[in-house]
Amino acid sequence: MQFPESWLRAYANPDIDTQSLSHRLTMAGLEVEETQPAAPPFSGVVIARILAIAPHPNADKLRICRVDDGSGEPLQIVCGAPNAAEGIKVPLARVGAQLPGGMTIGKAKMRGEASYGMLCSARELGLSQDHAGLLVLDDDAVVGQNLREALDLDDTLFTLKLTPNRADCLSILGVAREVSALTGAPLAKPSFDPVPVTLDDCLSVQVQAPDLCGRFAGRIVRGVNARAATPAWMKSRLERAGQRSISALVDISNYVMLELGRPTHVFDLNRIADGLTVRWARQGEQLALLNGQTVTLEPDVGIITAGGQIESMAGIMGGDASAVTLGTTDIYVEAAFWFPEAIMGRARRYKFSSEASHRFERGVDFSSIPEHLEYMTRLLLDICGGQAGPVDDQVIGVPDRKPVRMRLARCRKVLGIDLSHDEVANVFGRLGLPFELDGDTFVVTPPSYRFDLFIEEDLIEEVARIHGFERIPDIAPVAPANMLIETESKVGPHALRARMAALDYQEVINFAFVEEDWERHYAGNDEPIRLLNPIASQLAVMRSSLIGGLLANIVHNANRKQSRVRVFELGRVFLRDSAVDDGELNVAGVSQPVRLAGAAWGPALEEQWAEPARLVDFYDVKKDLESLLGKNAEALTCIPAPHPALHPGRSARLELHGRTIGCIGEVHPKWAQLCDLAHAPVVFEVDMQAISESALPAPGELSRQPVVLRDLAIWVKPEVSYRDLLDTVTQSIQSDDTLGVVKDIKLFDVWRDKTAQTNEKSMAFRFRLQGRDATLDDATVEHCMASLLEALVSAHGVRLRA
Template sequence: MQFPESWLRAFADPDMESQALADCLTMAGLEVEEAESAAPPFSGVVVARIAGVEPHPNADKLRVCRVDDGSGELLQIVCGAPNAAEGLKVPLARLGARLPGGFAIGKAKMRGIESFGMLCSSRELGLSQEHDGLLVLDDALPEGQDIREALDLDDTVFTLKLTPNRADCLSILGVAREVSALTGAALTLPEYTPVPVTLDERLPVEVKDKDLCGRFAGRVIRGVNARAQTPAWMKARLERAGQRSLSVLVDISNYVMLELGRPSHVFDLDKIQGSLEVRWARKGEQITLLNGQTLALEPDVGVIVAGDVPESLAGIMGGEATSVTLDTTNIYLETAYWHPEAIMGKARRYRFGSEASHRFERGVDFSSIPEHIERITRLIVDICGGSVGPVDDLCVALPPRNPVGMRLSRCQRVLGVDVTHDEAASIFTRLQLPFTVEGETFVVTPPAYRFDLSIEEDLIEEVARVHGFENIPDVPPVAEARMNVPLEVQRSPHELRQAIASREYQEVINFSFVEEAWEKEWVGNADPIQLLNPIASHLSVMRSSLIPGLVANIVHNAKHRQSRVRVFELGRVFARDAEVKDADLHVAGIRQPQYLAGAAWGPAFQEQWGVPVRQVDFFDVKKDVEVLMGAKTDALVCKADQHPLLHPGRGARLVFEGRPIGWLGELHPRWVQESGLAHAPVVFELDAQAVSQARLAQAGDLSRQPVVVRDLAVWAGVDVEYQSLLDTLHKTIAAEASLAIVREIRLFDVWRDTSAGQQATEKSLALRFWLQDAEATLDDQRVEQCIHRLLDALVRTHGVRQRA
């Protein structure tokens, strides 16, 4: 909520500076998010009167003005503003003045005519973005008065960040109550003197649904001047509270809403056909709102109807059909109490919000409606004129104000402060909370504007706020606190999420309950864990794999025209295991490991001009898994294996340090077809525990010697796996010290001869070796000996032959 400090001080004016007041509100739970001046810094600008205007002899769009700035001499100012006219009072930046942004005013010559200052628009003073002409000031302001003083530009604008429970502070009056209670400053209330009734006219109103509207009040006002100007003081307060001035009737309604927290609505009386009826909407009804949006209404939305036609969305926004215009002369002023439960979430459902719904869904004072409608009426009559009819006040179903008890001993124990009986009584009195005392228990009856007081802890919070959180002593805990220092190699679930999210995967959270067909057919789990009371008939078993849920996420996104999807989930799966015993975190016979699974579908890269479109494949996702493993990538091995979820020839079991930890591969074609996907997703699933242990980086010496690169191509049988060749090479290097100069090995080419039209029995594998000695430069003889030794190991173990 945003408001000027001067408006607040009109209700409660404590003897403290602006910053101290902001700190006081913040410490009481009304966080002052911002406290800024109403205008940016500038100096040397005064009120001036244009005494005469003449055309510029050398420019059609410029005029030469004679300006009275109160100094006794008329100043010559060249001005290009279209509204510069004799008799206007406008801001004048004198010679030497400094405008926002540090712009200094000096004597200038414009098309041969000297100018001794500058007449200013609102934008030039940083007051608004309007720059169509000069800022026109009130005729009553004296010439020569500093503009900051004349327009109260040194006022401070507070922005409060309110919690949802403090609906009573969504008004100047509500904040002023808090200031009065916190500082002891006197609270000044607006005048609620009834306006004399001069009309004997009423508009019939019937409240049909008591669970929608608890109180409804309104009155007829005829002969208003809707073209009247909004007073400058009201417009200034509205603008500094973040409200744009629209028209006088709308401005008055908004002003009272900000001042008292009372939303109201003004109908054009001549557009209302028949009487008003307050009820729930009927299926198929429609309404066009003031924002131009046409809504199809549901039966759980409240409306005000006239002649069975919805004219207003109850507690949210008025309708276009009965809205006031500048030609309106007769109005019906309405204000009501709408039950919060009837308003909650309705505006968000239609993807908009309003100041009224923001207040009504949190709770608005229902006891002060007659006084507040008199306040609105007084402003309308004083500004727009008119004849006033009597107030119709229908009390239908007001909410009860249930007393709330607070035990003083409980308050002292919770706060850790020895709050005395007299101090608690003083706090409730200052907060204007009526109470009685029964023994050591304070029984408080919440006022009609406090919807946040319902349990004992609410009252304890009130005592703490007014007593002052800063006055609660810092008492160290008595118990010894021992910090559990995590191992440096341990990776938390958050780190795992961050690692996989850095590869463009987005996290999802799926139900642990899945379809039985998924478990039996997709995962191959013949005996899934059945639920005794499933939340839905198709979610009847516990999952033993995360992959089917991720595939369902991809299908959902594909149906919504998403062409590239990468999702992951970190969650528990459930499988039968007779070895698991009952414990605090375990259920007998059920194993509940935590898995990390991911699925990628669509193009391997975002669409761009530099890379051709290519569908994600096995090796793309394998790289993601390797990045997830970090420094332990060299210990990760892919073993060709079969899984019901995976493509028979494009799936692999992931083995880490000799232990299976998961699966990787393309989704089985059967499930791809069943899911209606154009391409097969590539999925992986890992035991989260296996990837939670990181490997500490080992520092090593950097060699200054050059690296030698050698290639070796061999013929091998088609059934020989590259991994077996790599394992042989690593074992050979580890066994012979002379081969320690081999730093890295990579496979960079695979080729089969299919030119003869028959199936090849051999394949060519091209390996690249990086060799480097830490102490000496490698010569050709040593490199060739090393490569020859590695080739011999491959020949002996796998029967390969070198390719010519």
């Protein structure tokens, strides 16, 4: 929000300089993002009147002007501006004047004629980019007066960066209230004489949507002159607030919005003579807006109609059909209260924003509508003339301002300072917050313009702001230095992050709200949880998987010529679950588990001379996951299973101790192609809660006996997996005490004979056997190997490879 300091000081003028005022506002939570002068520095420029103009004898495009600068002696100025005319008042840079950019004006000869100064355009003075001609001043400008003083050019422009909860400060009056509370300067509200009601005309208005509009007021004004010029003081304030002057009717509406925070709308009465209806839109209805955009409306968008035609998006933007023009003579001025929930996000949905929607979706004062409408009418009649009818004010149902209780003891504890009753009462009094005392509890009733006061902490924040954050002493917290026992069997989020970083993955933090296509493509979720008020139209649903965000990270890096990416994220996902009830950290019907996901893309290793380059594959990422699980990896099982995001033949369901914990696999080729990736990343996603419990390592006695190695090569049917064979061998060892000498099993070869008539595959295992008390003899070793082979034959029909 931008505004000139002079406008603010017209309402509250504390005895402090610009820098101090800026600091006070910033420390009170109204961050002053920038201050800049209203005009660049220049000197020696005064108001002058052109007395006479004569052609230049030696140049067709130059003219000789006799100029009165208030000094008593007319000056001769050579000027080439096309709009130079006798009698107009313009800026004159006298000899010796300093202009923006370091230019110094001196006596000059132009084609043989002397020139004692320079008549200036707005661009030459740095006031705007207009250089089509001289800057023509008002007729009442005083000749000889310093231009900076006459146009108030020593003003400062403030730019505030307001937080979304402070809708009450989206106006000069709102900021002035804060300045008054912070500095004690008196608050001067606008004073005016109510307009006389000389018409009996009223416009019929029906509000059919009480959940859209809580109050609607308006009045008819006839006989206005839409071609009237906007006063210079109003135009100057609007321009310094970043608003372009359009016409008197529009400028007055914008002025009231900026000054009082009251968005209004001016209808051409002839186009809405049948009356207005406020209702929700119907699916598919269309409206041509003032910005030239035609939108297709949805049932949750509020509208104002007249004679069956849609005239305006309620609280957002007016329609082009009923807009005022320079030929308009009769108008209807409207001011209403629209519920913030009915306006939130609607403008962004149609990819535009408006000053009105920016205010209404945050909350606008609903009690001062008639007063503000009266003020606007006063400006209309003073500038454009006309006759006004009575104000028609309908109160349908405004928000109930529930009292908020604040315990003084709680305030003292949170802020860490011993505030007295009187100090807190003084803060609330300065803020204009009515309150009652119930013992040591302040019961505050929020005013109609404060939509940010709901809980006790809101009032504590107000006390801190006005008391002054800088006055709160810096006291280091005191805490007992007790040693905490770290539970070895639990792996917390910080430990998981450290392990992933050690495995060469970089952590990313993505938005929890994602594109709807991601949910459909990567999670197979056709009914994701939708946001009521998304920050961007494409980020409209809550994620049920972390995979989409990681793929976006890979695409972002690949587009910037990164050839190897390994990323992980630890965060919440959001799933529909009717079993979840409302709670302090729960939302009814929504499960919010924490998951850990990782993705690898590109070469398996950094480029080096010792290893040939190869792309990362399923087994690389599976090994990383096993390293992450540590001791738990012994109970991890990969079971081939489809997943919406993964390659049908290169994906698996992950089970830990027989419980499903997630998935792993190569991204589906069509999604890799959609992301424009040359090859598919490999990803995994697991439930954090399931991997947070880790079995403690159990120490065992080391044997001094030599190790015996035996290989076993077998032919296996193609449908039999390594996991099936390993489970069979493991069960046999556990069920037969004589096989306890088998300490380790490794698969070291898989081979297929392309010339064979069958599809059998050869799998070679290496067994590590070791006795505890004595060296193993050949008979014991052969018995073990025979028993294991017999178990495999019995369970899977394998046969020994010669």
